[in-house]
Amino acid sequence: MNPLLSLFDTAPFSQIKNEHFKPAFLQAMEEARAEIDRITENAEAPSFANTIEALEFSGQQLDRISSIFFNLNSAETNEEIQKIAQEISPLLSEFSNDITLNEALFKRIKTVYGQRDSLDLTVEQQTLLDKKYKSFSRNGANLSDDKKKRLREIDAELSQLKLKFGENVLAETNTYEMHLTDENDLDGLPEGEKEAAAQLAQSKGKEGWLVTLDYPSYIPFMKYAKNRELRKTLALAFGSKAFHGDEHDNQENVLKIAQLRYERANLLGYKTHAHFVLEERMAETPEKVHEFLNELLVKAKPAAEKEFTELETFAKELDAIDRLEKWDGSYYSEKLKQKRFNLDDEKLKPYFKLENVIDGVFKVAEKLFDLKFQEVSDIEKYHDEVKTYKVYDTSGNFISIFYADFHPRKGKRGGAWMTSYKPQYRLNGENVRPHISNVCNFTRSTPSKPSLLTFNEVTTLFHEFGHGLHGMLADTTYPSLSGTSVFWDFVELPSQVMENWCYEKEALELFAKHYETGEVIPMELVQKIKESATFQEGMQTLRQLSFGLLDMSWHGVDPSGITDVKQHESEAFKDTNLYPDTPETCMSTAFSHIFQGGYSSGYYSYKWAEVLDADAFALFKEKGIFNKEIATKFKDNVLSKGGTESPMVLYKRFRGAEPKVEALLERAGLLE
Template sequence: MNILNQSFDTPHDTAPFSKINITDYVPAFDAAIAETRQEIDAIVQLKEEPNFENTIAALSFSGMQLDRISNIFFNLHSAETNDELDKIANEVAPKLAELGNDITLNFPLFEKIKQVYDKMDSLDLTEEQKTLLTKNYRDFVRNGALLPEDKKQTLRDIDSELSVLKLKFGEHVLADNNAFQMLITNPDELEGLPEGTIEAAKEMATEACLEGWLFTLDYPSYIPFVTYAKNRERRKEITLAAGKKAYQQNDNNNEEIVLKIVNLRHQRAQLLGYASHAHFVLEERMGQDPAQVTKFLNDLLAKGKPAAEKEFKELSEFAKELDGLENLEKWDGSYYTEKLKQQRFNLEDEKLKPYFQLEKVLAGAFEIAHRLYGLNFNEVHNIDKYHPDVQTFEVKDDAGELVAIFYADFFPRKGKRNGAWMTSFKSQYQKAGKDERPHVSIVCNFTKPTASKPSLLTFNEVLTLFHEFGHALHGMLANTVYPTLSGTSVFWDFVELPSQIMENWCYEEEALKLFAKHYETGETIPMEYVEKIKESAAFMEGMATVRQISFGLLDMGWHGQDPSSIQDIKAFEVEKFASTSLYPDVQDNAMSPSFSHIFNGGYSSGYYSYKWAEVLDADAFDYFKQKGIFNKEVADKFKENILSKGGTAHPMKLYKQFRGQEPSVDALLKRAGLI
């Protein structure tokens, strides 16, 4: 019997990673897909008149076993992959796409949903039930339920092809990322690099049986190098390599895949009656439509561009004065920004890192969650892990009731993709009188402890940890009936509010005192550093804002119009970046071929949502600041109206219930020093 198709005999129904064989996945997927089809058939063949329970609720609770298997498999495919898992992913992705289409294009099922939907006003439904019913009806219409048979088949073909293209896109980016290694054998070329970075590079070289210091495009290696290495040629070498990912003449080139993806997405949208992919996506976003989003981005650009140009001029003059540099290039930006920041604030990351020991930062995040939301995190060792680096926690409320299981996976390794993310192995939902609690995970890529030092974080990495932990709280505190509306199952441009608001506590003295303690002496971070952290928060914020806006505008460029006339990715990017570019262009670099957020993640037509969520988080945290950053009344309102509600109501309604008003952009502009 396949372990993945059984109920797990484990603490809290957690995933039995160590007992899963790689050969279990494909048969488990096949069995769970077949079971899901039976569940759907049972709804369709029911003789009774369709009602909310036998149709809508039944649909929401169908495919639960498949969801569990998918969550386990695809989370490992991101965090602990290998060639065999890649092969399996390519094999099961089209099967899952086909099942998804078989459900959403199942006309008899849609007719039953429509019958319930048409009499919604006469039914005695809760707000959550009305939301679920509307969402189900709209999902079917948005997935072609009203299309004639021949067009339904076209839609299936497009979805199947897209699922494989997206996987290939991600595999190519990872392959190019892993293929690059920069070995340094001359110690003079290490000048400026922090001791910890040099030590980690030495260990990496030793592991690879090489003499010297090894640097890669993985963030814990790449970011410190471009930020601190004095050797400009080496900075240029690694920066150009990062900008060439999946944009080289090799088997990993993604140019054709990008064009295929955007054209297929456009065809799909047109087939469903939408002007573009962005029109299709934004119908279910707070951003509403491409014109609104572009206006939002351009309004912010108008406020941010003058500051960005002033900052760029200042940075260029500083680099010229310091090193006689005539032209500031992309490989100079991080280096001179850090130098100027040190000169202005005397606050280099290396001075701060000893105060940000990973274990203490994590304990600080836990303590803040306790003060705000009454959560207690206890590390346990009886829960199975997929890698020895992973930590597992039981999360309980003050009454001792289980709230969630929490996994934390912090260090880079081969087979783990770059960046940081939150995910879940099991959703929260309520069924048969039982509240099933969620299993939530955060995955990051922080510097590993070495023989002489624990894992010490840069301040940016502290922000990353708090950001992902904010997503995790959204998942953990979920309190909904239906799994499809639970936790982070919200509009994409709302999902970043819980994560981004958590970053604000990292700038507050009251919060920093809880965890920013020197790893050797135990001394609390000096308050002059805290003041400088706050002052430096808006440092170069004009440039950072314009950079984010540029990605949002590129995304809208790809998805907000008919892309069929675009032949040359590089020329298209140059055009789209015209209003936002500050640095000279690098001819053999392009962003789109490795822009995983929009081509392999869920952010197509949604990249603007980072800035949108900043507006929300600045406005929301402003409310905390007015009342006190640990104010229980505000925290309870945030927990009840935002964190626990998932997608059970329109996000603007939830936000207004929390805040008492719509969000204002002023708090963000003020925080960023742009007004």
């Protein structure tokens, strides 16, 4: 019996073997096709119920299998799973096209859509109908047969290219090791980081210390290691991932992905991929995105240049560095930050034991949204390190299942993300609750110390948990409008707004306690955290803007004239560069957000959402960071509503007005 084809609530990880996946996918696709046939062959006139709702609730088994498989491919993959992904992705792409390009189905949808004004639909039903119609019309339903055929070919090829891109980045990250045998080479590194490097070496059967390109290993070395040559070696390895002209090189993949996306957009009647994507975003057009990015660029650039000059002067005075290079940035920034604020991440880390921070984020959620998290051992997990929770509200109602996976492993991609194993929806009178997961890559515990987080890791945990809350607190009828199924430039609001609590005394007192003494974080440290929050904000903003501009440079133009990935990237970065260029590095070849993830033409949304989050949190600051009335308003109008209405309508219902960019500029200290 294939466990993936049985009826299950939580994912049956212990029973699933790799060989179960492909047969399960094939059978679930057949069943989903049969459900579509039942809709198209229905003799009754097309209605909202027999066409739109029937389509919405079709293929649920396939969706569950897909979520389990692709989540494992991100968090616990191996060569066999990657091979299955390469086989399955084109089939899923073809299946998706079979539905979108099904003329009989589209005809029924079109009929219902044409009657929409006389159907007396709820707002959520109207949104669903609009979304279904657009998902067909925007994906080729109105095309001629030859163009539909080409669209299928493009989609099949893109699905494989994106997977290949991600596999190459993961392979490059996994294979690189900097093996050190002289302890002097670790000069400057805190004891905990040295111990972690020694533990890593030992786990690989090597003497000495190992430094890798995983963030918990890479970032501390770049921040603290005195040896400039070794920092350079590591920075060049990190910056040149999938840019070596070998079997893991992504240059050709980047060019092909950009070109195919452009061709696809043209087929569908759009000028560029960005025009296609942004039609369904709050930003609406590439012109608006450029306007937004350039407005911030004008404000941030003078501040960034001033900060960079200050950093250069500081490095020169301290170590006679003539020219500041990319591998010097983190090191001297940290030194300058310590000098100015007497604030060192190492002084903070003892107050941020991982378990305490998890407990803290749960307490914040309880105070704001009346949630209780109960760790349980009766839910299956895909790895021993995963923690599982049942989430209830304070009245005892079951809200969600929550998985949390916090440390780097060989089969896990870098970074941090939230995902879902099961969405929330209502069906047959039941409010089906969601299964949500947060995946991060934090420093592990060592024989002498528990897992202690940097402050940056603390904000990452709160950020991903904000996405998690968006999923957990979902309260909609339809799964495709539930939780984080919102416009892409709105999805970062719940996550980024949660980061604000990390800077507040009232919140920090709940969990920032010394792991040995239990002492609450001293208030002077809290004050320093707040003061240092805008340290080098100009440079940070410029960096984020450069990524957004690079994204638009690939997707907001006709890329057919681009033949040299590095040259194109250098041109895109020319207005945001502070450091000298390093010819041997290239960001695009490892820019997974836009070439593998869902951020193509959407990287600007991080900054966009910062405007929303600064504006939203200003209300909490005004009324009290744990003000129940404001928190409930945020839960009822933003977190629980998913994509049921236009995000600006939801935001204005919460805030009473549209967000103001000044809120972000003021918080960032960039207002003149």
